[in-house]
Amino acid sequence: MMKSIALAALLLGSAAASPLAAAEAPASPMVERIAPDRLKISWSAKNAVDVYMSDKADAVATASALVSARDRDGVHEQAVKPGERAFFLLKNQQDGGTIRVAERVLPLEQGSNFRDIGGYPAAGGRQVKWGMIYRSGATPLLTEGDLKLIEGLQLGNMVDLRSSEERQLAPSRIVGVPYNAVGYSMAAITNAMKSSNGGALANGGALYRRMPDMMAPQFRVLFDRLLANRGALAYNCSAGQDRTGLATALILSALGVPRDVIIADYHLSTQYRRPEYETAPFDPAAFPDNAAARMFARYKGTKPQPLKDADGKAFLSSALEEIDQRYGSVEAYLDKALGVSAVDVAALRATYTE
Known part of the structure; x- marks a missing residue:
């Protein structure tokens, strides 16, 4: 059961981790669109996490907007423009480990399975x-x-x-x-x-x-x-x-x-x-x-x-x-x-x- 839950989190949020493998990145990240203009980002981590947002899929933290600092509850809701494509970088405050996450499915009005x-x-x-x-x-x-x-x-x-x-x-x-x-x-x-x-x-x-x-x-x-x-x-x-x-x-x-x-x-x-x-x-x-x-x-x-x-x-x-x-x-x-x-x-x- 736990394996299925972990796999579901990977599929729906699926994140790309930083190559800095020695650092401990936040785990099980996921992005869900809970309203046309609002996203919910969730993850699990022992330490505080900084949440950065960018419209670039490969943006580093210094080139992204800090939208939540020292976040400890594993959840952040972010206002976005309807249809906006956003990428998030989650950064472990303690050792700098990062993981990237975005919506799996594009929020198209009349698209299918994109x-x-x-x-x-x-x-x-x-x-x-x-x-x-x-x-x-x-x-x-x-x-x-x-x-x-x-x-x-x-x-x-x-x-x-x-x-x-x-x-x-x-x-x-x-x-x-x-x-x-x-x-x-x-x-x-x-x-x-x-x-x-x-x-x-x-x-x-x-x-x-x-x-x-x-x-x-x-x-x-x-x-x-x-x-x-x-x-x-x-x-x-x-x-x-x-x-x-x-x-x-x-x-x-x-x-x-x-x-x-x-x-x-x-x-x-x-x-x-x-x-x-x-x-x-x-x-x-x-x-x-x-x-x-x-x-x-x-x-x-x-x-x-x-x-x-x-x-x-x-x-x-x-x-x-x-x-x-x-x-x-x-x-x-x-x-x-x-x-x-x-x-x-x-x-x-x-x-x-x-």
């Missing part, structure tokens, strides 16, 4: 940087306020993992950012769903086992853009859970994040999806040959379901097991299937962890 994958423990005792890599569902209905918030992320690239039909039905409202996609038909996904489930259109581990091969061209582009390091990057599919979920697992694996943490992050999609904002309204009759239109019409109005097979096994686990069985490891899959070498992995860790 979240930062920063803060997770990575290779070498490091953590994934905040504010560098974002995963999301489709973004066809973002409001002007949403677009302003996303503009503040200073995205250098977007990678769209969706099929050609999905992109036709629900084009992204995010403009002015270099955009990457590899065309393919949604029929490839729906046919695999049917053949994996006796003719029924259903998600599951059997479909996921096909995804490492099916999505390899898209994943190659994603890692190419990550290695190009031209600023923060966002990637998405329609729901931000399946194709995006496997893409995230590959990225976090490359950065050395433990698999149990990767699986737990994957399951957050059930909580953070908002399907009503993942596609714009359309008339299915106007798209008779569009496989995505048929699938969206079928699932319209349904609530997000747990991403597990009947035996409780995460769909994602099946994809990772397939990779392990066929290639030996995720690292070997990255190398042999995607052309991401050990040198590239080292470069990714140098760029996206701290």
Whole structure:
């Protein structure tokens, strides 16, 4: 039970610790939006903690605003502008140990599952940087306020993992950012769903086992853009859970994040999806040959379901097991299937962890 609580705190608040490992940083940090204009920051620590705030993900204490000094109760509430993206640095008063924390999910009015994958423990005792890599569902209905918030992320690239039909039905409202996609038909996904489930259109581990091969061209582009390091990057599919979920697992694996943490992050999609904002309204009759239109019409109005097979096994686990069985490891899959070498992995860790 305690392990589950600690993991939940890591996922919802997930912090990136300072490289000064000798110092004792505050533990279990978390940021929750308790009102449109108010954030709650919580942590545990034996000593008093200074809380600093910045709009920069990598800001040091001297370049941040001190919003709470010598705080001993482990909780601070901070007023912010609605939609403002804030990063907090918690500093142990006694030895200077620091830990960084931010909201996991962006406070978008009409977005779905748009979240930062920063803060997770990575290779070498490091953590994934905040504010560098974002995963999301489709973004066809973002409001002007949403677009302003996303503009503040200073995205250098977007990678769209969706099929050609999905992109036709629900084009992204995010403009002015270099955009990457590899065309393919949604029929490839729906046919695999049917053949994996006796003719029924259903998600599951059997479909996921096909995804490492099916999505390899898209994943190659994603890692190419990550290695190009031209600023923060966002990637998405329609729901931000399946194709995006496997893409995230590959990225976090490359950065050395433990698999149990990767699986737990994957399951957050059930909580953070908002399907009503993942596609714009359309008339299915106007798209008779569009496989995505048929699938969206079928699932319209349904609530997000747990991403597990009947035996409780995460769909994602099946994809990772397939990779392990066929290639030996995720690292070997990255190398042999995607052309991401050990040198590239080292470069990714140098760029996206701290």
